[in-house]
Amino acid sequence: MFLKNGFLVDLAYEKIGKVLKLNSISTGNQWKGVDTLIFNTFHWWNHSGRYQTWDYFQVGDKIVKEMDHMEAYKIALTTWAKWVDSNIDFSKTKVFFQGVAAVHLDGKEWKDPKANGCIGQTQPVLGPTYPGPSHPGEAIVKSVLSIIENPVYLLDITLLTQLRKDGHPSIYAGQGPKFVDCSHWCLPGAPDTWNELLYAALL
Structure with missing residues (x-):
């Protein structure tokens, strides 16, 4: 099974535009109960201007138009890490994370x-x-x-x-x-x- 979610956290379509919610993972149930999970995210975090696929960042209740992309990446990855710790049964599932590929x-x-x-x-x-x-x-x-x-x-x-x-x-x-x-x-x-x-x- 392959699930495409370039950010791991939620990208929501709202009235103001596309909001990248750095503290939210609402689709994680699809990751539960499998033998092996391989996660990968970084490529899209470096995009800017017409190449980026979001309009706003949301951290908690605060929505901002722009922030440092590496700071956003770290917040999102920390959200994912906490989700994995709380929701994955490591006695049944082996978890991999593919590191960052260079450009x-x-x-x-x-x-x-x-x-x-x-x-x-x-x-x-x-x-x-x-x-x-x-x-x-x-x-x-x-x-x-x-x-x-x-x-x-x-x-x-x-x-x-x-x-x-x-x-x-x-x-x-x-x-x-x-x-x-x-x-x-x-x-x-x-x-x-x-x-x-x-x-x-x-x-």
Whole structure:
């Protein structure tokens, strides 16, 4: 079963517009009673302007037009963590959380300032470390997972994807050469490795 909820918390359609409710998970009953749960959220939290899919944030009773997206992400992830602790029977269900996947928009991060994002990249970053800054979402994920009382298995794909600047659809995403996709991933490619990590963890 696959349930698409890019934020894990509720996105409600109200009179004022689409409200991202950072303290609310109303559809969680669909997650109960299964053998394995794999959660993933981050990709859409970085969107802004015409690409973002919400109009307002709601924290408690307060509704705001804008707030720091990483702060919102942490609040939402904490809501999810508390929900998991309170609602999942860990004696029957194994819970995974897929970590943050990298994007490759700025060649300066991998010491290639002339690079136009991921366009034309055919080789991964060489070596065991990424020369660019740490991913802002990675620390949030690890911080929130550390407060969960029950064991949630982190599928830590951040460094793995940071090294794969060559793994994106780039100009071949099917929307013409003017559209460059450096955030999604080609199949086969990095997602195959994610699956291998999951299979190993399930054994």
